[in-house]
Amino acid sequence: xxxxxxxxxxxxxxxxxxxxxxxxxxxxxxxxxxxxxxxxxxxxxxxxxxxxxxxxxxxxxxxxxxxxxxxxxxxxxxxxxxxxxxxxxxxxxxxxxxxxxxxxxxxxxxxxxxxxxxxxxxxxxxxxxxxxxxxxxxxxxxxxxxxxxxxxxxxxxxxxxxxxxxxxxxxxxxxxxxxxxxxxxxxxxxxxxxxxxxxxxxxxxxxxxxxxxxxxxxxxxxxxxxxxxxxxxxxxxxxxxxxxxxxxxxxxxxxxxxxxxxxxxxxxxxxxxxxxxxxxxxxxxxxxxxxxxxxxxxxxxxxxxxxxxxxxxxxxxxxxxxxxxxxx
Numbered sequence: 001x002x003x004x005x006x007x008x009x010x011x012x013x014x015x016x017x018x019x020x021x022x023x024x025x026x027x028x029x030x031x032x033x034x035x036x037x038x039x040x041x042x043x044x045x046x047x048x049x050x051x052x053x054x055x056x057x058x059x060x061x062x063x064x065x066x067x068x069x070x071x072x073x074x075x076x077x078x079x080x081x082x083x084x085x086x087x088x089x090x091x092x093x094x095x096x097x098x099x100x101x102x103x104x105x106x107x108x109x110x111x112x113x114x115x116x117x118x119x120x121x122x123x124x125x126x127x128x129x130x131x132x133x134x135x136x137x138x139x140x141x142x143x144x145x146x147x148x149x150x151x152x153x154x155x156x157x158x159x160x161x162x163x164x165x166x167x168x169x170x171x172x173x174x175x176x177x178x179x180x181x182x183x184x185x186x187x188x189x190x191x192x193x194x195x196x197x198x199x200x201x202x203x204x205x206x207x208x209x210x211x212x213x214x215x216x217x218x219x220x221x222x223x224x225x226x227x228x229x230x231x232x233x234x235x236x237x238x239x240x241x242x243x244x245x246x247x248x249x250x251x252x253x254x255x256x257x258x259x260x261x262x263x264x265x266x267x268x269x270x271x272x273x274x275x276x277x278x279x280x281x282x283x284x285x286x287x288x289x290x291x292x293x294x295x296x297x298x299x300x301x302x303x304x305x306x307x308x309x310x311x312x313x314x315x316x317x318x319x320x321x322x323x324x325x326x327x328x
Contacts, residue, residue: 004287005031009057015073016065017041018163019155020087020279024062027279031287032060041065049077059083060286064117066163067170068092071103080110083290085282088117089178090305092170094313100306113298115286116305118182119278122285124271125258126183129239129251133187136243143188143224144240145180148232151204164230165206172208174198174315177228178308183239184216184224185304191216191224191311193326196318203231214315 006012012032014024017039028037040052052058061077062085063070071091074084095103107114120126133140155162163169164176184191198212210231216224237253250259256273259266274280289298311327318325 004284004291006060006287006290007057008033009036010060011036011038011055011058012060012062013038013040013052013055013058014062014064015040015077016063016087017043018064018066021062021064023276023279024064024085024283027276027283028062030280031283053077059290061085062286063087066092067175068168075106078106078110078112081112082110083113083115083286085115085286086117086305088182088305089170089175089309089312090116091309092175094309095306103306113289114302115282115289115298116182116301117282118179118186118301118305118308119282120179120183120253121186121301122278122281123253123256123273125251125253125256125269125273126187128258128269128271129241129249130187132249133241137188139243139245140188140222140241141244142240142242143218143222144238144242145184145224145226146236146238146240147177147180147228148234148236149177149230150233150235151206151210151230153233154230160205165204165208167208171206173210173228173230174212174312176230178312180226180228181308181311182304184226185307187239188218188224190307191218191327193217193324194311194314194318195324196315197322198315198319201231212315214318 012028014021014028014037025037025039038052038055040049058079059082061079061082063073064087065073067089070086151164152159155164159165164171194214194216196212196214198209200209201211204210211229214226216226218224235254239251240248242248247262252259256271258269314325314327
């Protein structure tokens with residue numbers, strides 16, 4: 001596979017230097033000259049925003065600042081012809097119809113291209129499962145997605161001061177693990193309705209929800225059960241798909257493996273995923289999108305990322321009112 005590299009004069013701006021921003025900075029060094037990597041972090045006072053607007057050939061922009069600030073920064077720092085990465089979730093609130101129209105008007109008028117932050121789509125095991133599901137969706141009987149994680153292991157310096165732990169920065173397990181909601185859209189399509197319940201177990205020193213359980217209705221004959229938490233030290237990140245022919249597939253996103261089972265045996269297919277695979281793959285995709293004339297791929301993924309915001313809104317509505325809610 002040919003790896004696309006930027007032109008020598010191209011520059012990249014990384015907005016926000018939290019844990020994700022630091023990873024992007026490390027990955028960017030493989031593709032950009034160090035002098036062509038710019039950082040803007042208002043908390044760490046890296047580079048003046050006014051001077052950044054005058055930088056020529058700033059053709060790549062990675063928005064890894066808090067979700068509550070992401071859209072405002074995008075609107076205030078528009079670079080014509082640039083390719084952006086929007087970390088997930090794209091914003092802290094769902095788009096209204098007006099927001100949506102304004103956003104795509106900016107994108108179109110300024111010939112902007114966008115890669116969403118939902119990098120799990122790039123995992124080779126996920127891609128393999130996608131191919132299988134595409135050919136067998138009508139035969140799926142049941143879907144269980146189970147993600148257990150432990151926030152203090154994510155944010156080892158001081159998890160209580162991280163974005164994940166703070167409601168006013170768009171934290172909480174639903175926003176932080178919205179990857180799983182994006183994977184539902186990618187693998188199985190749009191849900192028709194959902195019932196959600198989430199809470200703060202008080203086992204961590206945070207002011208956001210740390211456990212969430214959602215039942216999605218995908219069709220008249222198919223439900224999907226989603227569990228998310230970041231208060232469990234017993235890590236798990238699995239998608240279990242059970243078929244009507246007494247077979248099942250389990251995607252293990254920690255081991256990067258697919259487990260194929262029937263009533264008699266289980267076989268395993270392992271995939272190689274390097275330590276910094278996701279940030280590296282994101283930058284490759286950003287460069288690929290910037291050179292491509294095909295809008296279909298990135299527009300479809302971008303619309304899904306916006307739909308994730310809408311689903312999160314409906315999850316919160318369901319939990320608040322303790323009832324089933326229908327989705328458009």
